[in-house]
Amino acid sequence: MNLRIGLGFDSHEFEEGKPLYLGGVRIDFPHGLKGHSDGDVLLHAITDAILGALGEPDIGELFSDKDERWRGVRSEVFLEEALRRMRERGYEVVNLDCVLIADEPKISPHKEAVRENLSRLLGAPEDRISLKGKRREGFCEAKGMACICVVLLGKRDEG
Template identity: 75%
Template sequence: MHTRIGLGFDSHEFEEGKPLFLGGVRIDFPKGLKGHSDGDVLLHALTDAILGAIGEPDIGELFSDKDERWKGVSSELFLKEAIKRMKGKGYELINLDSVLIANEPKIAPYKETIKEKLSKLTGLPVERISIKGKRREGFCQVEGIACICTVLLRVPYEG
C-alpha cells in the first residue's frame, strides 16, 4: 500500500447578509463568510488537503477568485473536482480530521449533521470523519472562522 497525507487550511471573516455554510451544511447564524464562492472554510480546507496529497494545484489555482464562473457557487463543486482527480490517480480517502476555529457559532450542535454531509460528499463512513470546534482565544483579530483539515489517502503500491 502507498499512502499520502494532505493538509489544508482556509479562513474567512464574517460578512453580513450572506448565509453561513460549514461542510456543506447551512448553519443558523446571522452572518456568512466572505469569499468569492459560498466561503465554506471546511470544504475549502478539505479540498486543499486532498489536492495537496495528490500533488495537484491548490484550490486558488484551480478555482481563482478572479474567475466569475466561481462567484457564489457551492464549494461542494470544488470538493467534487478534488475527489475526481484523487480517484483518477487511483487513490481512496481513508479518513479526514478537521478543526474549525471560531468563537461563534458553536460547532458542537452541528457536528453530527456536518459529518453526515461529509460522508455523503466523500463516500467515507461517518466514523472516519472528525470535526472539532475550538475557540479563537486571542488568535486572529478579525471575527470569522478558520479551518485546518488533514486527510489520509491510500493506493495499492505498483512497482
C-alpha cells in the same frame, strides 16, 4: 497500501446577511463567510488538503477568484473536482481530521449533521471523519472563521 498525506488551511471573514455553510450544511447564524464562492471554510480546507496530498495545484490556482465562473458557486463543486482527481489516480480517503476555529457559532450542535454530510460527499464512512470545534482563546481578531485539516489518502498496491 500507498499512502499520501495532505494539509489544508483556510480562513474567511464574516459577512452580514450571507447564508453560512459549513461542510455543505446550512447553519442558522446571522453572518455567512465572505468570499467569491459560498465561503465554506471547511470544504475549502478539505479540498486543499486532498489536492495537496495528490501534489495537484491548490484551490486558488484551480478556481481563481478572478474567474467569473466561480462567483457565488457552492463549494461542493471544488471538492468534487479534487475527488475526481483523487479517484482518477486510484486513491480513497483513509481518514480526515478537521479543526474549525471560531468563537461562534458553536460547532458542537452541528457536528453530527456536518460529519454525515462530509461522509456522503467524500464517499467515506463517518468513522473516518473527525470534526472538532476550537475557540480562538485570544488568537487573532474574531471576525470570521478558520479551518485546518489533515487528510490521509490510500491506494491499494497493485498485483
